[in-house]
Amino acid sequence: MLSVTPIPAFGDNYIWLLRQDADTAVCVVDPGDADPVIQTLERENLTLGSVLITHHHQDHVGGLPELIRRYSPRVIGPHNPKIAGIDERVGEGDTCRVMGRRFEVMEVPGHTLDHIAFFTAGIPPLLFCGDTLFSGGCGRLFEGTPEQMYHSLQRLAELPDDTLVFAAHEYTLANLRFASAADPHNPDVATALANTERARELDRPTLPSHLGRERRINPFLRCAAPEVRSAAAAHGDTDSDQATFATLRAWKNHF
Structure with missing residues (x-):
């Protein structure tokens, strides 16, 4: 185990x-x-x-x-x-065996150009994604482009719903406050924010998250949602999902 x-x-x-x-x-x-x-x-x-x-x-x-x-x-x-x-x-397509589990390596540039993630299938699946995917958010673009980060997040979003997401930072509260602005009519965001506020008041970690949950609450995984595009439109281009992502990321930088 x-x-x-x-x-x-x-x-x-x-x-x-x-x-x-x-x-x-x-x-x-x-x-x-x-x-x-x-x-x-x-x-x-x-x-x-x-x-x-x-x-x-x-x-x-x-x-x-x-x-x-x-x-x-x-x-x-x-x-x-x-x-x-x-x-x-290691890089894209490589595997390694650690602690009795076979981990697949995924290249997920955006935050940095060398960024990789480690995924292991099982019950449950586990994802160690560093600073690419956070609960309710994603990493800043220090080296990569919005296009790279968008595609990296899309790849991670294709993993199974029950994947446990082990991000490297306790940024959930700030991320969900932004999500409340970027996806203001989403009841899942409101619930997640309330639960996160209680957890942090008790100094409890908000991680790991579940990937299925992130698809419901994370605006950076919801660039195709009309309500997210509508909120982002006041801050930049939303003509495509990728453009919406770039606008959201720039907005979050100054939120």
Whole structure:
């Protein structure tokens, strides 16, 4: 049985910890900070067997040097030579076996050009998507184009409804406040926002989300919805789904 738990870092990052049954060798995803990972491993008498990396930003790779020094884990990540310490560089169509599960690699550029996601089918399916897809939102475009990010999100949206979405940041509350403006008559957004507000008041994580839920509440996955296009039209071009996405992303940048 594979369990996934969050290790909080930097105030709003989640470093995801994967553990298989009673095995003491675990995996972490995007360890931007080594200290909370080390503290968790020592507190629970675990060791680090593997690391998954989605992209090169420092808040996702900053802890790698210290973790490699202490534990010598197997590190799997994108084809970006700027990321030191990767043992297995993977890209579109590659697979890797981690914690007893077969993970498929998807290239999802937009936030960065090297961004990849890791998906494993099963009960339930699991998606580790870094900063591409958030609950209620998506990542900023630091290197890629709106076209790239739109197509990356469309690919992720084709995964099964019951896929658990393990994004790397606790941005849900801010995202859903934007969704309330971008999709103002959507009752699913209103319900999700109320539930998220309660969860955050109790300092509870809002992740993982379900992909089926994201299709209902995430405006960046609802660019074809007339109500989303109508709201976005005041902020830019909405002549196509892709244009609507670009307008939404620019609007969100200044929301």
